Amino acid sequence: MKAVKITVTGVVQGVGFRPFVYRLARGLGLKGYVKNLGGSEVEIVVEGPSSKVEEFVARLRSDKPPPAEIQSLTVKPTSGGFREFKIEPSGRSRRAYSMIPPDIGICRDCLAEVLDPKDRRYMYPLNSCAWCGPRFSMMEDIPYDRGNTSMRDFPMCTNCLREYRNPDDVRRFHAQGNCCPVCGPRVWLEDRNGVVINRENPVLEASKLVEEGYILAVKGLGGFHIACLATDDDIVLRLRTRKRRPEKPFALMALNLQTARRIAYISEEDARLLESPIRPILLLPEREDSPVSRYVAPGLSMQGIMLPYTALHYMLLSNVGDGFLIMTSGNERGEPMCTGNREARVKLRGFVDYFLMHDRRIVNRVDDSVVRRTGGFYTVIRRGRGYAPRWVRLPFRLPRPVVALGAHYQNTGCLAFEDIAIPTQFVGDMDNLSSLAELENAVSFLLKTYRIDLSDVVVAVDKHPRYLSRLLAEKWIETYGCRLVEVQHHHAHAASVMVELGVKDSEMVAVTLDGAGYGDDGTVWGGEVLITGYGAYTRFGHLEQVPMPGGDRATEYPVRMLMSILSRFMPVEEVREFIVGKGLHKRLPYGAEETDAVLSLLERGNTPLTSSLGRVLDSASALLGVCFKRTYEGEPAIKLEATSSRAKPVDLLEPRVSRSKPLVQTHRIFEELLEKLDRPREQLAYSVQRALGLSIGELAVMASKGRSVDRVLVSGGAAVNTVIFEAIREKAEEAGLKAYVNTVVPAGDGGVSLGQAAVAGFRVLESLL
Ligand SMILES: [Zn+2]
Ligand SMILES: [Zn+2]
Numbered sequence: 001m002k003a004v005k006i007t008v009t010g011v012v013q014g015v016g017f018r019p020f021v022y023r024l025a026r027g028l029g030l031k032g033y034v035k036n037l038g039g040s041e042v043e044i045v046v047e048g049p050s051s052k053v054e055e056f057v058a059r060l061r062s063d064k065p066p067p068a069e070i071q072s073l074t075v076k077p078t079s080g081g082f083r084e085f086k087i088e089p090s091g092r093s094r095r096a097y098s099m100i101p102p103d104i105g106i107c108r109d110c111l112a113e114v115l116d117p118k119d120r121r122y123m124y125p126l127n128s129c130a131w132c133g134p135r136f137s138m139m140e141d142i143p144y145d146r147g148n149t150s151m152r153d154f155p156m157c158t159n160c161l162r163e164y165r166n167p168d169d170v171r172r173f174h175a176q177g178n179c180c181p182v183c184g185p186r187v188w189l190e191d192r193n194g195v196v197i198n199r200e201n202p203v204l205e206a207s208k209l210v211e212e213g214y215i216l217a218v219k220g221l222g223g224f225h226i227a228c229l230a231t232d233d234d235i236v237l238r239l240r241t242r243k244r245r246p247e248k249p250f251a252l253m254a255l256n257l258q259t260a261r262r263i264a265y266i267s268e269e270d271a272r273l274l275e276s277p278i279r280p281i282l283l284l285p286e287r288e289d290s291p292v293s294r295y296v297a298p299g300l301s302m303q304g305i306m307l308p309y310t311a312l313h314y315m316l317l318s319n320v321g322d323g324f325l326i327m328t329s330g331n332e333r334g335e336p337m338c339t340g341n342r343e344a345r346v347k348l349r350g351f352v353d354y355f356l357m358h359d360r361r362i363v364n365r366v367d368d369s370v371v372r373r374t375g376g377f378y379t380v381i382r383r384g385r386g387y388a389p390r391w392v393r394l395p396f397r398l399p400r401p402v403v404a405l406g407a408h409y410q411n412t413g414c415l416a417f418e419d420i421a422i423p424t425q426f427v428g429d430m431d432n433l434s435s436l437a438e439l440e441n442a443v444s445f446l447l448k449t450y451r452i453d454l455s456d457v458v459v460a461v462d463k464h465p466r467y468l469s470r471l472l473a474e475k476w477i478e479t480y481g482c483r484l485v486e487v488q489h490h491h492a493h494a495a496s497v498m499v500e501l502g503v504k505d506s507e508m509v510a511v512t513l514d515g516a517g518y519g520d521d522g523t524v525w526g527g528e529v530l531i532t533g534y535g536a537y538t539r540f541g542h543l544e545q546v547p548m549p550g551g552d553r554a555t556e557y558p559v560r561m562l563m564s565i566l567s568r569f570m571p572v573e574e575v576r577e578f579i580v581g582k583g584l585h586k587r588l589p590y591g592a593e594e595t596d597a598v599l600s601l602l603e604r605g606n607t608p609l610t611s612s613l614g615r616v617l618d619s620a621s622a623l624l625g626v627c628f629k630r631t632y633e634g635e636p637a638i639k640l641e642a643t644s645s646r647a648k649p650v651d652l653l654e655p656r657v658s659r660s661k662p663l664v665q666t667h668r669i670f671e672e673l674l675e676k677l678d679r680p681r682e683q684l685a686y687s688v689q690r691a692l693g694l695s696i697g698e699l700a701v702m703a704s705k706g707r708s709v710d711r712v713l714v715s716g717g718a719a720v721n722t723v724i725f726e727a728i729r730e731k732a733e734e735a736g737l738k739a740y741v742n743t744v745v746p747a748g749d750g751g752v753s754l755g756q757a758a759v760a761g762f763r764v765l766e767s768l769l
Contacts, residue, residue, distance in 0.1 A: 003047035003080030010071035012042045014101030014144040016130030017068050018087050019173040024059055028052045031082035040099040040391060047080035065131045067104045067277040097450055098143055100136050103221050103366060103385050105279035105309035107132040109171055114311040121180055125187045125203050125312035126358060130175035136389055137222040137366050142449050146176040150361035157183035185360035187312065192349045203312060206356045207319030214353040215239055217330050217344055221310060222366030222385050223337035224330030224344045226351055231322050236295040242351045248632040249297035250328040251281045251304040251368065253313060259323035260305050263290045278386030279309040283372035296326060301645040306368060329367060336428050336438045339365045364445060366425050374720045375729060380746050382410065388425035392744055394758060395504045399765055401452050403443055404460040404756035405469035407489060407749040409633050413443040414753035416761055422446055423745055423754050430468040440472055454480040460760035463488050464518035485760035489517025490525055492755030493715035494532045499758045500744045505533045509703045511696055511728060514716035515614030526612025529699045534762035540703040541662025543616060547607040549598045557629060558618035558636045559587050560598050565619050567602045568667035575599060587628035613718045616666050620688045624681050634717060640685050641721050647686035652676055655694035662702055664695040686723060693724035697731025704737060711738040717748035
């Protein structure tokens with residue numbers, strides 16, 4: 001006989017872990033208890049014959065509920081003397097935090113019930129259990145009990161209550177969202193005037209309408225989608241016109257892997273991620289014979305595909321001939337996705353013909369997560385459903401809580417306390433007050449849930465003096481007297497990778513590549529090699545600076561940036577001749593007139609300067625005729641990468657780094673590019689990205705010389721570009737260094753808040769030491 005105490009950390013709360021442990025222990029005839037320790041930990045004590053105890057420990061890992069993730073498991077001897085095995089209530093005496101579980105894609109068993117005509121949940125679109133279903137999206141508070149979720153609106157019927165109380169019912173015992181067609185939330189279909197047209201078979205009816213070419217709003221877990229056929233050009237274009245969204249790709253939802261494989265190439269590893277409880281949108285290389293309309297992801301080589309994550313989605317898709325549909329966020333342009341039924345009726349009626357609704361309230365908005373592959377890593381582009389609001393461990397302990405408000409595009413906030421950082425779900429671009437209000441909501445939810453008082457908080461913001469998030473920081477400073485810490489944009493990017501890798505404070509080399517970040521010298525940075533720790537950093541080198549003629553307008557119309565780079569090595573008259581000769585002036589709204597205006601701006605020299613890699617990629621994109629107008633963030637650069645996706649790995653262009661000063665000589669890369677313009681476009685697109693990546697890699701290696709570093713950290717929105725990342729890694733590896741890119745939070749601006757929290761927290765810590 002022996003007794004052991006087992007501590008398990010990871011995603012172990014809100015995923016049916018304790019009932020699983022209870023059943024497993026009782027099944028093996030063991031005694032003891034299981035309880036939530038707060039944090040993301042569960043404590044188990046088991047007592048019994050050694051062989052049974054050993055079997056118990058092994059099966060904790062092998063038989064765990066599918067959404068549970070075990071990060072660590074420690075076993076220590078302890079004293080016994082138990083009479084039975086019990087689930088003990090969570091200890092309330094000590095101050096313990098518990099992780100808010102993320103939403104979980106439907107499990108196999110729930111789906112099987114929905115498809116079984118003999119089951120009492122047959123065709124129930126909102127079936128879920130202890131292993132799956134909504135969590136964060138319906139939670140009003142912690143701990144995760146029904147009374148703290150929007151399921152409190154639906155008292156359980158006797159059958160459901162019996163399951164809920166039966167410890168032998170592994171998927172329903174203590175399943176907080178337990179419900180059925182008798183007692184649970186209802187689904188119905190209504191037209192755009194709010195008239196209910198079907199309550200009996202609303203999902204089946206919705207499938208028929210989609211098949212007929214109608215556009216539908218569909219309420220899901222964390223918000224509304226807009227659904228329509230993805231194979232019919234006219235319908236896709238109708239959706240584009242209604243949404244005023246000319247180019248930005250739409251996501252697809254496919255019934256299963258088999259269907260998804262008709263659209264894209266999917267590896268076994270991709271398949272595991274697609275089918276995992278997270279069910280993200282994964283960007284996958286599109287097949288040449290894909291049946292999807294070319295207007296779904298214009299000019300791109302990948303399609304964003306996810307699998308159904310609720311029974312409702314599954315039922316909707318299984319009655320659609322194609323087996324897949326467009327499933328894009330239901331929002332007005334620039335606004336967050338709708339979550340409330342009333343809100344959706346008002347805001348979406350201009351886009352959709354019908355609404356597939358249900359009456360479970362969505363408490364927290366959670367967008368679908370988007371993931372892509374970058375040089376062998378899965379990088380998160382948008383961190384929402386399935387990931388948020390999971391914790392990230394900090395490598396040090398904060399003396400005071402920090403709230404970080406992030407940057408501008410694809411923003412998130414982050415709450416950090418003790419050694420925990422909790423990035424919010426994806427919020428959106430901070431270009432209007434409703435997005436700012438959303439940021440405040442997302443952060444306030446975490447503050448309230450974890451009982452953290454704003455008056456104790458240090459607020460971290462980007463150095464940019466005109467970011468909208470400053471308004472929120474100022475309001476809090478005025479109301480609560482919070483302390484403010486400014487964090488440079490690229491320093492935050494670099495720190496986010498350090499946190500992910502668990503790096504304690506030490507000198508690191510970081511490459512940060514993106515569109516724009518406010519630099520210490522007031523210019524726009526975005527192609528930086530930093531030598532950095534959490535507390536401070538120095539700018540080792542960067543892309544050479546070029547003027548941005550017309551500021552924001554130069555970001556919208558890449559031909560402007562192209563002229564700027566060309567004027568570095570060509571006299572203005574020649575630039576004019578070249579632009580007009582290639583017909584590129586027609587790609588500016590005011591043609592030749594605008595071309596002349598840009599050139600005179602460049603001649604006078606009073607334009608803002610930038611070292612942004614994004615702007616260089618934009619210029620190449622325009623020069624190669626790939627993209628002339630940016631209608632969504634990163635568009636010209638994303639399309640440039642897409643253009644190069646089928647190129648042969650042949651280098652046409654040399655990397656260019658000045659020896660005297662650590663600078664990438666962008667203009668020399670363009671000089672050579674101009675000489676080779678007769679080569680195939682996809683080869684040139686590949687080579688220009690590659691030459692830039694190799695040059696940046698060389699800078700990073702230069703930065704590492706004479707320092708005890710063994711790796712290069714890569715972050716920023718452009719870091720997920722595979723050609724560029726792999727070129728940097730190649731240079732790094734030649735010098736014996738490893739290269740890492742973000743995998744936990746987005747490398748883009750959605751990851752800035754985590755880095756800000758770490759930097760600000762570390763500074764507070766240092767000043768207290
Ligand atoms: Zn389930
Ligand atoms: Zn029921």
